[in-house]
Amino acid sequence: MALVFLGLGTNLGEKEQLLNDTIIQISLQLGEVLRQSSFFESKPWGFISDNDFLNAVILVNTSLSPIKLLESIQTIEKQMGRMSKSKFGYADRLIDVDILFYDSRIINLPELKIPHPLITVRDFVLVPLCEIAPDFVHPAIGLKISEISLNN
Numbered sequence: 001m002a003l004v005f006l007g008l009g010t011n012l013g014e015k016e017q018l019l020n021d022t023i024i025q026i027s028l029q030l031g032e033v034l035r036q037s038s039f040f041e042s043k044p045w046g047f048i049s050d051n052d053f054l055n056a057v058i059l060v061n062t063s064l065s066p067i068k069l070l071e072s073i074q075t076i077e078k079q080m081g082r083m084s085k086s087k088f089g090y091a092d093r094l095i096d097v098d099i100l101f102y103d104s105r106i107i108n109l110p111e112l113k114i115p116h117p118l119i120t121v122r123d124f125v126l127v128p129l130c131e132i133a134p135d136f137v138h139p140a141i142g143l144k145i146s147e148i149s150l151n152n
Contacts, residue, residue, distance in 0.1 A: 003060075004031075004062050004069065004099060004100075005100040006057065007116070009054070012093060012094050015053075019054060030060055034060065035132040036056060037058070040054070041054055057125065058132075069099060070099060099116060101115050115140055130145050134146035
């Protein structure tokens with residue numbers, strides 16, 4: 001079993017319902033959801049849109065390998081109405097689920113980078129992550145999540 005932090009975001013549709021439904025699907029398909037942050041509103045990051053995001057971070061206990069986890073997340077995103085990821089940068093989306101951490105492993109594959117490389121620069125990830133795991137140590141930089149948040 002592995003403890004996995006997932007970041008969730010949506011800026012289209014019934015945002016709160018989409019996040020709740022996605023969390024239910026994650027619990028049914030990936031493993032037990034052990035912790036869930038509050039929902040956090042944020043402005044679009046990396047692109048311009050009139051639609052603000054609703055974000056959350058959850059902690060899941062899973063038996064899936066990192067690659068199987070990624071494949072299962074992509075299946076859930078499609079089930080929730082997500083079209084394929086944009087090849088030209090960021091865009092509005094019904095749902096986005098990112099693997100933030102997989103235990104304390106560092107994985108560097110073409111299709112999967114863990115820890116997620118942009119955790120430290122995204123408040124919409126750091127704020128909810130700090131809410132549920134302030135003492136978790138980022139394995140690549142050796143700082144607690146609360147220390148990273150304070151430094152931003």
